[in-house]
Structures are given as C-alpha cells and as structure tokens.
Amino acid sequence: MGADCLSGNGRVALVSGPVGCGKTELIHTFAEKASKDGLRFQKATCSPAERLLPLGVISQLLPATPDRIARLVGNGLTELDPSVAEHAMVLHDVSRALTDLAEERPLLIGVDDVQHADAPSLDCLLYLARRVGTARVLLVLTEIDQPRTPFHSELLRERHCRRIRLAALSRRETGQLAAHLADDVHQLSGGNPLLAHALLEDHDTTRRFFGPAFREDLLACVHRSDPAVVALAAGLAVLGEDPSPTLLAQLTGVDVLDVPRTVHAMESAGLLADGWFRHPASASVVLDDLSRSELGELHLRAARLLHDQGAPAIDIARHLAAADRPLAAWAAPVLHEAAEHALREGDVEQAVLHLERAVRTGTDDKQRASIRSRLARVEWRTSPATAARHFPALLAASREGLLGCWDTVSLMRQMLWHGRFTEAAEALERTRASRSVPQAVELWLACCYPRLADRTGAAEPPGTLTADPWARATTALAQVLTGRCGEEAVVTAEQILQGARANGVSDYRVAALLALVYADRLDTAATWCDRLLAAAEGKRADTLRATLSGTRAEISVRQGDLREAARYADTALTTLDAQGWGTNLGFPLSCALLAATYSGRLDDAARLVELPVPETMFETRAGVHYLYARGQHHLATGRQHAALADFLVVGELVSSWRLDAPGFVPWRTGAAEAWLRQDMPDRARSLAFEQLDITGEGPSRARGAALRILAACEDPTRRPALLAEAAEVLELCGDRYELARASGELSRAHHALGDQRRARMVLRRAWHIAKECDALPLCRELLPDEEPHAACGADALSGAERRVAALAATGHTNREIADKLFITPSTVEQHLTRVYRKLNVKDRTDLPTDMASSA
Incomplete structure (x- = not known):
C-alpha cells in the first residue's frame, strides 16, 4: 500500500x-x-x-x-x-x-x-x-x-x-515473548499483546505478575474502549462470576441487548474469559479504580437488585457490607438471615459483622433488640467478655418489654455467668411476672445458680421428660444433683449426646455430660467428651471448647488421671481467661488445683489458691467445686482446720440448695478426713455412715471413699473387709486415685494383722496405680524408699483391665467383651486404650498370649 x-x-x-x-x-x-x-x-x-x-x-x-x-x-x-x-x-x-x-x-x-x-x-x-x-x-x-x-x-x-x-496472540506467538512463561502469560492476558508485555515487565521487576504495569495497561484497555465496556467491567467486578445479562444491564445501565456483544468484545480483547475476568486480580484493579462513592453506590444497587430478584441472603449481604454506607430498613432481616447462614458454615466472624450491621440498620426497636440479643449469643461463642458489652442495651430493652422470653432468658444466663446477679434477678422476675418462664429454666437455675431458683416447687424435676434437648438435659442433670439419679437420667443423657449435632454450640450437651459425670459414669462421659472436643476442634467456638475442656478435666480428676486433668484444665484456662470464665472460673480452677495437689506440685497449687476469684462464684455450683478443691489443698499442706471449714461450708451450701447428691462433691468424706487428722474418729465415723446412707448399696465413688474413711475408724480386724469392698467399688467406678489410697490402706491393714504376703502384694499394686495416676506423694507414702518409676507389664494393669485384655487377646470383639463383663462397649474401649499404653502395644493383635492365664 x-x-x-x-x-x-x-x-x-x-x-x-x-x-x-x-x-x-x-x-x-x-x-x-x-x-x-x-x-x-x-x-x-x-x-x-x-x-x-x-x-x-x-x-x-x-x-x-x-x-x-x-x-x-x-x-x-x-x-x-x-x-x-x-x-x-x-x-x-x-x-x-x-x-x-x-x-x-x-x-x-x-x-x-x-x-x-x-x-x-x-x-x-x-x-x-x-x-x-x-x-x-x-x-x-x-x-x-x-x-x-x-x-x-x-x-x-x-x-x-x-x-x-x-x-490476539496465539499460544505460540506468546511463547516468542517469553518461552518459560508462555502458558501463564497467555492464560492471564488472553493473548492481548499490551497485557502480555505488562505481565512480563512486572515479572521481570518483582518476580510476580499483576504489578503496576499490568494495572496501568489493563485500565488503559478498559477506558479506551466503548463506554459500555467501562460500565460492564465495573459491573462484573462488583457482581462476581456468572451474573445474568439482565442483572448486568440493570446494574450498569447498558442496554440488555448490548451486553452479550460487549462481553464478547471484552473476551476478544483478552479482558474476560467465559464471561468474567481471567484472574481475580483484574477485577481488583477495576474496583480499585472506582471512587469510594462509585463503588458504594454500585454495591448498594446490586444488593437491592438481588433482593428484588429473591437471591440468597448471603449474596445480598456481601454487597451490603461492601456498600459501607447507611442502609434501608429492608436490609436488616436480610443481614440477620445471612448471619445465620454464616453460622451454619462455621464463619462466626462474618456472622458477627452481619449482625452488627443489622443492629445499626433496623428501624423497629423490637426487631433491633432481638437482633442484638442474637449478636450477643454469637459473640458469646468466642468471648463471653466481649458479649457483655451488649448488657446495658439489652437490659434497657428488657425493661421496655422489647425482648421475647428466650431472649430475656439468654440475657439472664449471660449476666449470671458474669456474676451480675442483681440485674439478672430483675430480668428474671420481670419474666416470671408474665408467667412465661419455662420449667427448664427454673431447673437450670436450681442446678447452677440456686440463689435465684424458684423454691415453690416449680424447680422440681418433672417425671416426664420433654422433647426439647436443653430441657431434657437440664432435667437429667437436676435428677442426678438432687439425688434422684435413676437409670432413666443416665439413659436420657446418653440419648441426648447421641442425637447432638457435631457442629452445634448449644451447652445442653455439657449438661448431659455433667449428668453422666455426677452419676459416676466416668468412662462413658470421657468417650462422649472426647468426641465433642474433636468435633469442636478448628471451629470458632472458644467458649464451648473451654467448657468441654473443663468438663474433661473434671472427668480426669475423678478417674485419677492427674496428668490429663492438669492438661485439660490448662487448656480450659488458656482458651478463656479469668474474665471470660466469670463465675464459672471455679470449674477449671478446681480441677487444676486438685491435680496439682494430688501430684505433689504444692507450689503450683499454692499459686492457684492465691488467684483472685469472683466473690459471686461462691453462690454457684462452680464455687462448691472450688471450695472442695481448696479444702483438699489445705489437707495436703497440714491445715486441717482450714480444710474442715471449707468442707463444712460446702455441706451447708449444697444442703440449703437441695443438691446434696453423693456424686456431686463428696464433702462428707473430706470433712471426715479432716476430723481424723484432728484425732476425732467419732465425728469422722458419723459422717462416713451418713455418706453411706445417702449413696445406697450401688457402686459409687462417694461410697468407696466413705468405706475407706469408715475403715480408719473401726477395729483393725474389721478394716480389711471394709477396705477390700472400698477397692472393689472404686475399681468399678474407675477412680484410680481413690483406688490407690484404699489399696494402700488395705495393705497396711493386712500388715497390722500379720498377713505380710498379702500386704506386700496389695502394696505393690497400690504403688503402681498411684504411679500411673502421677500421685507422687502417695507413691512416697506407700513405699518411702523406692523412687517412682513407670509400671511395666501386667503388674501395671488393674483387675478390670486384665480381664478385658485377656478376652481381647483371645479374639473377642468389644461388644462380646462388654456382654461377658456386663459393661458398655465404650468402657471396654477405655480399658483397652489404657492397656495398650501400659503394655506399649499398638492394638489387640500385639497383646501377650499369656494374658488369659494372668487374668
């Protein structure tokens, strides 16, 4: 040419x-x-x-x-x-x-x-x-x-x-620009020479794509194009992938008939692929080029269009969040629904953001109060201390009658957790006056905060359990704590745990676990607690995880596994700080204190005793646990009078609360031991008999400990029988620490009667059990001249463990073992886990062939 x-x-x-x-x-x-x-x-x-x-x-x-x-x-x-x-x-x-x-x-x-x-x-x-x-x-x-x-x-x-x-350039032509980056450059640029050179320039400078050169040239491509391209680029960047042509047209003002043509032109230019940007970085460049006002207006318009089209709330909420401006009233329920969706996906932070915007957006006072209540409950999952910021507004809403029954109950529970009893009582009485307090709430108060419980009879556990899992769990817990623990409460607790959602966060499962704990079903409680902890791992549910860790620490203390008790208690106390635990601080703190005391770490225990605790804690069930643990620490450090005072205060509290169940806190055996240390066996005997009368004939930890105390008050000739029964009961209950103490006392009883062979055999076994528990003071008390070392072989196994191991070694399944020994499969699983650890084997196929004869 x-x-x-x-x-x-x-x-x-x-x-x-x-x-x-x-x-x-x-x-x-x-x-x-x-x-x-x-x-x-x-x-x-x-x-x-x-x-x-x-x-x-x-x-x-x-x-x-x-x-x-x-x-x-x-x-x-x-x-x-x-x-x-x-x-x-x-x-x-x-x-x-x-x-x-x-x-x-x-x-x-x-x-x-x-x-x-x-x-x-x-x-x-x-x-x-x-x-x-x-x-x-x-x-x-x-x-x-x-x-x-x-x-x-x-x-x-x-x-x-x-x-x-x-x-546009072909893949081969792009390779002529930079052979080693041809695939990436062609994919990201679509063969657009200007963008390809920009990508290479950025890569040469920073060793990364999408730098200043790419940003400048991408915007040049957009703004040099038809105005429809500029509008659609912004619309696509705001809406995300795969928007409909109609929605794009409505958002950008481009004629709907021109949208496909313009998108095709952008694809030919390498700006888009399959209707959207070739990389999210390109969308970010377009968004960054918009002013804050332009971007906010686009997101707000997109939210309204999606709302009118019936789009999912979570999609609408994304645009409402990005709009960063005051929202209309219609947005509040959308944000609330989006928050619930985020919670189902485990995204607590996003749920909190949606609910905070919904609170600011709502124009109806009752709706806003309801949303704020939900926000407080969601924040509670990760930080009870953070959720407390909503108390003033929610309390004001309660006084104005803007909170529903369950929102008021939720507020009351959170305030009680933080020890704000006066305000909680105000909200409770207002709800009681309207006759809208569910019976399960009264039961829960009687179990956890007895000072506020209704003592007119409404808080008595009903004979028929309701279908609501929280009501059923609370009822089961109340039945155990009030001494009405039949098999029905235990079965109910297990049914609740079996039906619980793995990703839920409701605390009714903790109530069901505690019912099992206080009923001395320790192996079953441990199995369920471990499962719930595993399900909570990695989820933003710090309060639940801390509570479960504290419950697992309590189980471990009662099983005599002091190392695990200390570990779980530490996890509970670090997952939530003291402020976060509020009046419930006594639960993990008591476990940490008992583990340190029984393990002989008395300096650590002393530091735990010196930690400040809320005064209101002593009006709660957590305070009872703490007083009992402090009493045991006083006993271990020779302060019998202080110990007795703590145990007797516990007795007064649980008696006045009508929660004097044997599996709750064995204050009588603690007080009896303090009386023995003061050389007052008659008082100790009286408390021991009182404890035995309450526990009945069935196996329980409290009965085993009471038998051990009673033996110390009786004639030497009667002691072996009482202590042998105590050891048998404690082994059935799975309390290894108390079993070691009872076995040690049994050895001394045999020795006093001249039966040296039996005394030595029982003493060696008691020492091994104490060592397994990490109860070093008890080890030294039993064998002062022998340094504690790890138990080995079958000598380290308890009788129940030997029986389970013998059957497993001969090929029996867990179900068959459970049927033969009249225990649950979960108990079999717990025993085998300990057997494998003690014998240092991986599974039942590695069990020694002589296990049957040794059993």
Whole structure:
C-alpha cells in the first residue's frame, strides 16, 4: 500500500481489532518505515472526551485551521450537511488542504481510535477517502472492534479501501515473548499483546505478575474502549462470576441487548474469559479504580437488585457490607438471615459483622433488640467478655418489654455467668411476672445458680421428660444433683449426646455430660467428651471448647488421671481467661488445683489458691467445686482446720440448695478426713455412715471413699473387709486415685494383722496405680524408699483391665467383651486404650498370649 501511494495511487486502510492488540503500535511502526521512504506523516488521536468537539480530529491533521472552518466551529457547528453550500465547501477545503500536502511529498495520514471521532470529522474523512485514489495519500484508520455502522459501509465500498483485522496472540506467538512463561502469560492476558508485555515487565521487576504495569495497561484497555465496556467491567467486578445479562444491564445501565456483544468484545480483547475476568486480580484493579462513592453506590444497587430478584441472603449481604454506607430498613432481616447462614458454615466472624450491621440498620426497636440479643449469643461463642458489652442495651430493652422470653432468658444466663446477679434477678422476675418462664429454666437455675431458683416447687424435676434437648438435659442433670439419679437420667443423657449435632454450640450437651459425670459414669462421659472436643476442634467456638475442656478435666480428676486433668484444665484456662470464665472460673480452677495437689506440685497449687476469684462464684455450683478443691489443698499442706471449714461450708451450701447428691462433691468424706487428722474418729465415723446412707448399696465413688474413711475408724480386724469392698467399688467406678489410697490402706491393714504376703502384694499394686495416676506423694507414702518409676507389664494393669485384655487377646470383639463383663462397649474401649499404653502395644493383635492365664 505504501508503494502504491508513492506511485500516485492513493489507498485507505481500516485496521480493526480488540483493544490492546497493537493497532497504535502498527501505525507508529509503519510511520517510521514510511518516513524512511520519504512519506510525510500526519497523525490524529481520537478520544471519547473530544467526541463532541466539532472537527477536533481534522484540526489535528491540518497545519493551520482554514478561516471557514474556524468560523463554523465558532458558530456551534455539530454536523456537516453536504446540501448546505458552506458545509460542502468545508468538506472540499479539508480534502484539498490534505491533498495539497501530498503534492509536496507523499502523505501518510494516521487516525487512531477513529470510533471516538466527532461526526463532522468522520464526514471529512469519508469525503477524503473517496478522492485519494489519484493522490499520493495513504489514509490509515484504526478502531476497536465494533458493530458495522454507516461509516463502515461508506468507507469499505471504495475499491481502494482495505480492511485489516488484528487478533490476539496465539499460544505460540506468546511463547516468542517469553518461552518459560508462555502458558501463564497467555492464560492471564488472553493473548492481548499490551497485557502480555505488562505481565512480563512486572515479572521481570518483582518476580510476580499483576504489578503496576499490568494495572496501568489493563485500565488503559478498559477506558479506551466503548463506554459500555467501562460500565460492564465495573459491573462484573462488583457482581462476581456468572451474573445474568439482565442483572448486568440493570446494574450498569447498558442496554440488555448490548451486553452479550460487549462481553464478547471484552473476551476478544483478552479482558474476560467465559464471561468474567481471567484472574481475580483484574477485577481488583477495576474496583480499585472506582471512587469510594462509585463503588458504594454500585454495591448498594446490586444488593437491592438481588433482593428484588429473591437471591440468597448471603449474596445480598456481601454487597451490603461492601456498600459501607447507611442502609434501608429492608436490609436488616436480610443481614440477620445471612448471619445465620454464616453460622451454619462455621464463619462466626462474618456472622458477627452481619449482625452488627443489622443492629445499626433496623428501624423497629423490637426487631433491633432481638437482633442484638442474637449478636450477643454469637459473640458469646468466642468471648463471653466481649458479649457483655451488649448488657446495658439489652437490659434497657428488657425493661421496655422489647425482648421475647428466650431472649430475656439468654440475657439472664449471660449476666449470671458474669456474676451480675442483681440485674439478672430483675430480668428474671420481670419474666416470671408474665408467667412465661419455662420449667427448664427454673431447673437450670436450681442446678447452677440456686440463689435465684424458684423454691415453690416449680424447680422440681418433672417425671416426664420433654422433647426439647436443653430441657431434657437440664432435667437429667437436676435428677442426678438432687439425688434422684435413676437409670432413666443416665439413659436420657446418653440419648441426648447421641442425637447432638457435631457442629452445634448449644451447652445442653455439657449438661448431659455433667449428668453422666455426677452419676459416676466416668468412662462413658470421657468417650462422649472426647468426641465433642474433636468435633469442636478448628471451629470458632472458644467458649464451648473451654467448657468441654473443663468438663474433661473434671472427668480426669475423678478417674485419677492427674496428668490429663492438669492438661485439660490448662487448656480450659488458656482458651478463656479469668474474665471470660466469670463465675464459672471455679470449674477449671478446681480441677487444676486438685491435680496439682494430688501430684505433689504444692507450689503450683499454692499459686492457684492465691488467684483472685469472683466473690459471686461462691453462690454457684462452680464455687462448691472450688471450695472442695481448696479444702483438699489445705489437707495436703497440714491445715486441717482450714480444710474442715471449707468442707463444712460446702455441706451447708449444697444442703440449703437441695443438691446434696453423693456424686456431686463428696464433702462428707473430706470433712471426715479432716476430723481424723484432728484425732476425732467419732465425728469422722458419723459422717462416713451418713455418706453411706445417702449413696445406697450401688457402686459409687462417694461410697468407696466413705468405706475407706469408715475403715480408719473401726477395729483393725474389721478394716480389711471394709477396705477390700472400698477397692472393689472404686475399681468399678474407675477412680484410680481413690483406688490407690484404699489399696494402700488395705495393705497396711493386712500388715497390722500379720498377713505380710498379702500386704506386700496389695502394696505393690497400690504403688503402681498411684504411679500411673502421677500421685507422687502417695507413691512416697506407700513405699518411702523406692523412687517412682513407670509400671511395666501386667503388674501395671488393674483387675478390670486384665480381664478385658485377656478376652481381647483371645479374639473377642468389644461388644462380646462388654456382654461377658456386663459393661458398655465404650468402657471396654477405655480399658483397652489404657492397656495398650501400659503394655506399649499398638492394638489387640500385639497383646501377650499369656494374658488369659494372668487374668
């Protein structure tokens, strides 16, 4: 075409292609070559900002603006009408001025982005194109791909006009830019040369893609395109992947019929792939280019459109959050629903954010109070201390009658946790006055905060359990704590745990666990607690995890596993700090204190005793646990009077609360031991008999300990029988620490009666059990001259463990062993776990073949 121009045969070239594909670069490259061949180069660059400037393009091409053109422009020219003589002369003047330039030297005229040219300039270019056939003029026009217009039709009908199409680079062509990065660059740029070079420039500079060069060139591609591209790019970045054309059109204002065409053009330019950006980084670039006001308006409009279309709340909430501006009332229930969805997915932080926005958005006071109550409960999952910030507003809402029954109950429970008894009582009485307090709430108060319990009889455990799991769990716990522990309460607790959702956070499962603990079903409670802890791992449920860890510590203390008790108590106390635990601090603290005391870590125990605790804690069940543990520490450090005082306070409290169940806190055996240390066996005997009367004939930890105390008060000849019974009961209950104590006392009883062989055998076993418990003071008491070392072989096994191991070694399944020994499969599993650990084997196939004979 350049040669034709030099020979006097003018030509027109229309170069089309996607944005960024190299059209501008082509003009410059050709201009350099043409200049070497003697052509003169006149260039004009079009832009959307100058589209309304009459003859703006032509004025860039002419060395000087003719007077006629200047006058018409000054008079407000908007279009050229050839039927108007003066307008026709303008067309002639422009064409003549440019062809006159070609008389001096062949002329190359380049017009870049001609799609943005003003209408009069397009008319002049068409007029010129019709007349360059016999002039030394080469007219090169570039444009971004667009639908055919009358300008195209008129231009391309000329025989000397040629259309040149540019396309994106292929994978092979991209490889010529950088072979080792070809796949990544082609994938991310779509073959767009401008974007490909930008990616490589950023990679050379930072060893990463998507740097400043890419950002600049991507925005250049967007803003040099049709206005619809700019609008759709922003709309796609806001809506995310796979929006419908209708939604895009409604959000951006682009005609719905133009959306598919524009998206296709963006895909051809390498900006999109399959209707969305090739990488999220591209969307981020577009979003960052919007002002805060523009972005907020787009997100708010998107939220409203999605709401009107019935989209999921979680999708709408994402835009409401990004809008970052005051929201209309319709948004509050949407945010509330989105928060519930986030909770089901385990995203507590997102749920909190949604609920906080919903509280600020709601215009109805009752609705806002309900949402705030839900927010407090959600925050409670991770931090009870944080949730307390809502107390003033919720208490005010309660006084105004804006909280429903269960929201008021939730507020009361949280305030009680933090020891705010007066305010909690106010909310409770207001609800009681409306006769809307469920019986399960009264039962829960009687079990946990007896001072506030209704003592008119409404708090008595019902005979028939309800279907609500929290009510059933609370009822089971109340039955155990009030001494009405039948098999029904235990079965109910297990049923509740079997039906509990693994990802739930309700504390009714903790109540069911405690019912098993206080009923001395320790192995079963341990199995369920371990499962619940495993299910809670990795979830944002710190309060539940801390509570379960504290419960597991209590189970371990009662089993005599002091190392595990200390570990779980430490986990509980670090998962929630003292402020977070509130009045319930006594639960994990008592376990840590007992584990340290029984293990002989008296300095650690002393530090735990010195920790400040809420005064209101002593009006709760947690305070009873703490007083009992402190009493045991006083006994271990020789302060019998202080110990007795603590045990007797416990007795007064549980008696006044009507929670004097044998499996709760064995204060009588603690007090009896303090009386023995003060050489008052009659008082100790009285308490021991009292404890035995309460426990009945069935096996329980309290009965085993009472038998041990009673033996110390009796004639030496009666002691072996009482202690043997105590040991048998304690082994059935799984309390290894108390079993070691009873066995040690039994050894001394045999020794006093001259039965040295039996005394030595029982003593060795008691020592091994104490060592297994990590009860070093007890080990030294039993065998002062022998340093504690790890028990080994069958000697380290308890009788129950030997019986289970013997059956397992002969090929029996857990179910068969359970049936033979009249225990549960979970108890079999617990025994085998300890057997494997003591014998240092992996599973039952490694058990020694002589286990049957040793049993």
